Amino acid sequence: MGTVSSRLPVFPWDRLEPYKATAAAHADGIVDLSVGTPVDPVPALVQKALTDAADSPGYPTVWGTAALRDALTGWAERRLGAVGLAHTNVLPVVGSKELVAWLPTQLGLGAGDRVAYPRLAYPTYEVGARLAGAVPVVYDDPWELDPAGLKLLWLNSPSNPTGRVLSAEELRRTVAWAREHGVLLFSDECYIELGWEADPVSVLHPDVCGGSYESIVSVHSLSKRSNLAGYRAAFLAGDAAVLGELLQIRKHGGMMIPAPVQAATVAALGDTEHVGEQRERYARRRTALREALEAAGFRIEHSQASLYLWATRDESCWDTVADLAKRGVLVAPGDFYGTAGERFVRVAFTATDERVDAAVRRLAQ
Numbered sequence: 001m002g003t004v005s006s007r008l009p010v011f012p013w014d015r016l017e018p019y020k021a022t023a024a025a026h027a028d029g030i031v032d033l034s035v036g037t038p039v040d041p042v043p044a045l046v047q048k049a050l051t052d053a054a055d056s057p058g059y060p061t062v063w064g065t066a067a068l069r070d071a072l073t074g075w076a077e078r079r080l081g082a083v084g085l086a087h088t089n090v091l092p093v094v095g096s097k098e099l100v101a102w103l104p105t106q107l108g109l110g111a112g113d114r115v116a117y118p119r120l121a122y123p124t125y126e127v128g129a130r131l132a133g134a135v136p137v138v139y140d141d142p143w144e145l146d147p148a149g150l151k152l153l154w155l156n157s158p159s160n161p162t163g164r165v166l167s168a169e170e171l172r173r174t175v176a177w178a179r180e181h182g183v184l185l186f187s188d189e190c191y192i193e194l195g196w197e198a199d200p201v202s203v204l205h206p207d208v209c210g211g212s213y214e215s216i217v218s219v220h221s222l223s224k225r226s227n228l229a230g231y232r233a234a235f236l237a238g239d240a241a242v243l244g245e246l247l248q249i250r251k252h253g254g255m256m257i258p259a260p261v262q263a264a265t266v267a268a269l270g271d272t273e274h275v276g277e278q279r280e281r282y283a284r285r286r287t288a289l290r291e292a293l294e295a296a297g298f299r300i301e302h303s304q305a306s307l308y309l310w311a312t313r314d315e316s317c318w319d320t321v322a323d324l325a326k327r328g329v330l331v332a333p334g335d336f337y338g339t340a341g342e343r344f345v346r347v348a349f350t351a352t353d354e355r356v357d358a359a360v361r362r363l364a365q
Contacts, residue, residue: 004131007130007131007133008127008130008131009123009126009127009130012123012336013034013035013336015333016034016321016330016332016333019321019322019325019330020032020034020325020330022322022325022326023324023325023327023328023329023330024328025328026327026328027328028328028358029328029358030328030329030330031328031329031330031351031355031356031358031359031362032330032351032355033289033329033330033331033347033348033349033350033351033359034330034331034332034346034348035332035348036307036308036332036346036348036350037229037350038223038224038227038228038229038350039350039351039352040227040278040281040352041227042226042227042228042230042231043226043227043268043271043274045267045268045271045274046226046228046264046267046268046274047264048267049260049263049264049266049267049268050231050260050261050263050264051260052263053259053260053262053263053264054260056258056259056260058259059256060256060257060258060259060262061256062092062247062250062251062254062255062256063087063091063092063247064092064257064262065259065262065266066087067262067263067266068092068262068265068266069087069090070087070266071265071266071269071270072090072092072235072237072269073085073086073087073089073090073237074269074270075269075270076090076202076204076218076220076237079192079193080189080192080202080204080205080218080237081202081204081205081206081207082202082204082205082206082237083206083211084211085237086240088240088243088244089213089237089238089239089240089243090235090236090237090243091235091236091237091243091246091247091250092233092234092235092257092262092265093234093235093236093250093255093257094232094234094255094256094257095221095223095232095233095234096188096190096219096220096221096223096234097124098232098255099219099234099236100122100124100125100127100128100188100219101124101127101128101131102128102131103128103152103186104128104129104131104132104134104151104152105128105131105132106246106249106250107132107151107152107184107245107246109129109132109133109134109151109152110132110133110134111133111134112134112135112149113132113134113135113149113151113152114134114135114136114137114148114149114150114151114152115128115129115132115134115135115136115137115150115151115152115153115154116136116137116138116139116142116145116150116152116153116154117136117137117138117139117153117154117156118138118139118140118154118155118156118159119138119139119140119338119340120159120161120162120334120337120338120340120341121138121154121156121159121160121337121338122156122160122161122188122337123336123337125154125156129152134151134152135149137150138338142155142174142177142178143173143174143177147181147182147183150181150183151183151184152183152184152186153174153178153183153184153185153186154186154187154188155171155174155185155186155187155188155203156187156188157171157187157188157189157192157200157201158189158191158192158194158195158198158200158304158305158306159302159306160188160190160191160306160308160337161308161310161332161334161336161337161341161344161346162301162302162303162308162310163191163196163302163303163304163305163306163308163309163310164302164304164305165195165198165199165200165304165305166200166201167201168201168205168207168208171187171201171203171208172207172208175203175208175209175216178215178216179214179215182215183215184215184217184242185203185215185216185217186216186217186218186219187202187203187216187217187218187219188219189202189203189218189219189220190219190220190221190223190224190234191224191305191306191307192220192305193224193225193275193279194224194225194279194282194305194306194307195304195305196283196286196303196304196305197303197304197305198304198305200305202218203216203218203238204216204218204237204238213238213239213240214239215239215242216238216239217236217237217238217239217242217243218236218237218238219234219236220234220235220236220237221233221234222234222265222268222269224307225268225275225278226268226274226275226278227278228264228265228268231261231264231265232257232261233257233261233264233265233268235265281353282307282349282350284353285349285350285351285353285356286309286349288356288357288360289309289347289349289356289359289360290303290309291360292359292360292363292364293309293311293347293363295363295364296363296364297313298311298312298313299311299312299313299314301344307348307349307350308346308347308348308349309346309347309349310334310344310346310347311331311344311345311346311347312334312343312344312345314343315343316342316343317333317334317335317341317342317343317344317345318333318335320333320345321333321345324345327362327363327365328358328362329359329362329363331345331346331347331348332345332346332347332348333345333346334346
């Protein structure tokens with residue numbers, strides 16, 4: 001017992017608890033802009049699809065219903081510009097975090113294999129490598145990596161935490177490099193619907209991949225676009241050979257999305273109106289928080305997309321966290337995402353309008 005957990009870093013959010021307690025003691029309550037969890041209602045049509053499918057006594061399948069696979073391929077073609085997708089090019093997963101954490105293990109990676117991810121990145125990329133006993137490697141530009149022993153390359157555009165968006169040229173160059181060196185490329189595109197100052201492009205777009213999905217897979221989630229974080233609805237699209245192997249492994253592991261959630265996913269991917277409405281909510285909150293932060297002396301870097309503002313006052317991130325906590329505002333320290341973030345904080349704009357307004361008032365004090 002404890003052998004596997006000893007490979008892992010300290011769970012970062014546990015370190016934030018004392019600051020959360022400080023913020024919660026504010027007379028007007030906490031404004032939590034740290035985790036970035038959706039707070040707005042699940043769209044009514046999605047709730048209806050879920051309840052209509054509630055009488056589901058049998059086991060669902062790991063690959064999902066044909067209707068779900070139709071929804072996944074159809075959305076990827078409409079939204080991402082992917083061409084010629086078959087059912088073998090998609091695979092539903094039980095939330096994207098589960099996939100990220102267990103992908104290296106499911107790929108059979110282990111000692112001596114290297115897994116690369118951006119220098120500033122979602123911590124679960126590193127966790128996934130360590131769970132498998134592989135070697136985590138960070139990069140600034142992926143094509144400058146040493147390809148020796150490199151088995152898995154993560155891209156993340158739009159980025160969590162910075163909101164940076166990779167251009168089509170950067171993506172195209174990375175795909176070509178990965179193919180040249182026989183490296184499997186997974187692109188985390190969970191924030192692709194949330195571009196503000198840039199229009200994010202998928203690795204599945206023919207301008208990037210040349211119309212071939214060989215050795216590339218994109219990762220997508222409904223948590224942010226449709227407020228379905230509580231449903232654990234996500235999926236992969238790309239190389240049929242890679243997804244076919246993962247499907248076989250996941251069948252043995254019983255990694256099944258519940259049948260009502262599969263039905264809800266179909267409804268969510270078939271509707272764009274609720275996505276537009278949610279984008280408008282986030283755009284208002286983003287504008288209000290950005291203006292308030294800049295007026296309070298912060299500088300915002302990147303942040304062209306996603307649900308976060310990457311902010312700095314050129315001081316230790318923990319000093320910033322402590323100061324804002326005294327005002328009842330909780331943000332995420334940048335070093336959660338790598339040492340390169342130690343002078344930044346990540347500010348989510350997923351709080352309600354009322355809480356965002358409260359944060360704006362406190363930042364002005």
